[in-house]
Amino acid sequence: MKPFTYERAQSPAQAAASAARAGGAKFVAGGTNLLDLMKLQIETPAHLIDVNRLALDKIEPTSDGGLRIGALVRNTDLAADPRIRRDYGLLARALLSGANGQLRNRATTAGNLLQRTRCPYFYDTNQPCNKRQPGSGCGAIGGFSRHHAIVGASDACIATHPSDMAVAMRALDAVVETVRPDGSLRSIPIAEFHWLPGNTPHLENALESGELIAAVTLPKPVGGVQIYRKVRDRASFAFALISVGAIVQRDGTGRVALGGVAHKPWRLESADTEMSRGASAVTARLLAGARTTHDNAFKLPLVERTLASVLAEAKG
């Protein structure tokens, strides 16, 4: 681990200002991803700003009937909240399918959105990785790519976003609320928050230098049957090969977001309009233009079959 300086933030605005001032700063909350990456010298922040003491750990109703989830609400607490369980079952289920109890106790709402990829080439500093070291190449292309992206990827990067929670947030049309270094506030729709890799896979989201996530808001409940199906090689504590988050209304309409297929939670509103026509039609839209490798070609049929199973379950 490289030596770093440390400060405990006093307020969201001060944290953001401090981060912008200090070069190479990172916020730390749960630390479940960042600290691991620092130990491997993949993340090498010069300055660490601890935001754990900020009062961002409440879940409060919003004026339009939704919920405002503080950035520091732990995954365990979020999944157990009665309002979440009642009105946003997809989110609770996605959270509980991720990691394990110990990690969920530490991991925060904002941190979960900011997880780095689990691509093994990103994790091995001997190997090329455009995300870790821009311009060095991509080891996964032509290498071991069983877990990698099939849509929205580029010749520079085929990594996936590992979060389950983010898939549910995408399906629920969450909005990321931030504080900028100048103290101003910004709302970023989740669809615009995570970026595709393009030629700059090291740039992963819309946050500007120093910008701090303060909360994630959920619009008012949309009802429907909410199912999160995570497909994986072992039953627990494994990242998704693919996952399907679906909200299905009684009339067969609804929305669907996928995990494990792209550099971000994958949802296309144009695919949602096909929901009542069934899994095949939705998948055709969602995965149009998919590019697979020898190792991950199975994800194409897997998405369609899993979605079909989810829709059958939703019908009851």
Added chain:
Amino acid sequence: MKFDAPATTNPIDQLKVIGKPTDRIDGPLKTTGTAPYAYERHDVAPNQAYGYVVGSAIAKGRIRSMDLAKAKAASGVLGIVTAENAGKLGKGDLNIASLLGGPDIQHYHQAIALVIAETFEQARSAAELVRVDYDRAEGAFDLATARDSATPARITGGPADTAVGDFAGAFMAAPVQFDATYTTPDEAHAMMEPHASIAAWEGDKLTLWTSNQMIDWSVRELATTLGIAKENVRLISPFIGGGFGGKLFIRADALLAALGARAAGRPVKVALPRPLMFNNTVHRPATIQRIRIGATADGKITAIGHESWSGNLPEGRPEGAVQATRLLYAGANRLTATRLALLDLPEGNAMRAPGEAPGMMALEIAMDEMAERLRLDPVEFRILNDTHVVPDNPLPPPSNDPHALIGEQPERDSPGRPFSQRQLVECFRLGAERFGWSKRDARPGQFRDGRWLVGMGMAAAFRNNQVTKSAARVRLDNRGVVTVETDMTDIGTGSYTIIGQTAAEMMGVPLEKVVVRLGDSTFPVSAGSGGQWGANCSTAGVYAACVKLREAVARKLSFSSDDAVFTDGEVRSGDRREPLSSVVGGSGIVAEDAIEFGDLDKKYKQSTFGAHFVEVGVDAATGETRVRRMLAVCAAGRILNPKSARSQVIGAMTMGVGAALMEELAIDKRAGFFVNHDFATYEVPVHADIPHQEVIFLQETDPVSSPMKAKGVAELGICGVAAAVANAIYNATGVRVRDYPITLDKLLARLPGVG
């Protein structure tokens, strides 16, 4: 004590302590975090510095230059060990690749430097500053590609090839034939505790606190590598957080701690970081296996052939996957062949039940496939081809084989040599009854439970029992406490407890009156932990020492040692009874002896047997397989402690499920390394994967194995499991997968439509 005739009745047969389900006597130390594991021994030597290993970034080639300047200048750095400055190093017999590489590189993550610093963080940070310039060389990283260049290589305990009768002719003539090829992937030991060592020099004497299964082997190997006398090396390894064969030999942590401590002039501790373990150490090598079976229409095997290909570094050994096929089923015409290809992947070596475990992954699917072809129940097909004599006849191996000491001794199996015990059929029958096998529909894909396609599968379990000399020292003190010392190790298996039980039974004292001290090279040399030989051999060594101690006690009391009875803390003879605590003076009585095995294992084949039954559910949409319940029935001699033996078997069953469903070291065939080198990406089963496991031990005592009449069980438990899972998946889905692990992508295309 020479053991050269079958055991008769002895004090162990009282079964007052032995054979009782007994909690681990070291359990409280482990559950309270006070069992000292190697890396945590902050107290044993003052002023410990930290070493961090730098692994090679290439799989094959040469180091052109190393720039250590920045690392040396980093804060806290005390020194850097490389092959260039380490001095001349020897190499032991038991590792293939050098433990400190450079300038030649033999595999990815081969250790090339140790950075020593005041703190762990400083050492790790400075290690990142070591700059290495490599000349990459082309390497061979793919077994399938290298297969055609493979050459015969002898396996542990036998020749490369065996032939009985006329296999080719009999197979061609067989009314029912089966011929299929299977593959098993490279697998990692993935034990919980990483390899770790603390080294301290006192003059030219080295003490190493480490995590190692075989103390005496490793003392010798370390001395040879360092070029010092064996007497100058002391190894201490009282607690080991799992080994599975990955700690049979010294690894880079041990050597580099020793070299680092010499360079720094103070004690140095080194652990292999998790991401380094998978490529730096050893693994179970991948295999390609072809199995051919010919049978009569009514299911008698007339021809059985098993060929196996695996790869290794130059001078490495093959995986002995054909081993079980030489011994398990009858059949007059037989062929086995072992081929070894040169690969530049990390070193392949022993992992839990080497040979049998991957071999039976293939053989026991083949038996299931053949049973179906014959329209026989898989249990009945196996019973029909049971044998009570060794069916194979391998040629004797060359006598100058340097590897003869690893595992089983070279042997000559003559046809007609009986098994000392063989309750395989009983395992099948009882298992089938208890598991509800009769409810299985032989037609696949018939049973559905909601989303799940449900099926049952079974397989035989088989693993040889090996015997090797084992010594112990026992001391009786004036409080009536018996202390046992032996360099035997407890790798989580329960050695402490069964050794304590043995001494308690022999000396007629409760287990609380026994102190067991293990894993120190100053103690008498034991069999160590490997090849499931540890339990039987090490307790037999303790038995031998206790016989001597009993004689000494009887002598002191002028009792006849023939009729002296040791019970309830007393020695009794006729009307006389004396408390043990009163027998000895202040210094106590000490006895030391070893069990030495004669040629009984040449007259009888000693093996352990079992049957695995598995029920799985396969998600009809996603192809995810989840085990629903498992049963193992084992016939493995006397079970010394049914509680810890059960733990061993369920652990092995779990590992077998891993092999069946998820464990595979993924190779980057361009760069030549195992890509998934951490626990996030190399998945092993977790609790949620294994809902229900049951183990039944058949009543068995084997007087041929040792005075304990016990055999090994910890490796038996894994053999056959993966095939039972594979067979259950076939029964559930009708999809036959012959390439492990059976991940969902191999099932998807052949599953029924959804919705």
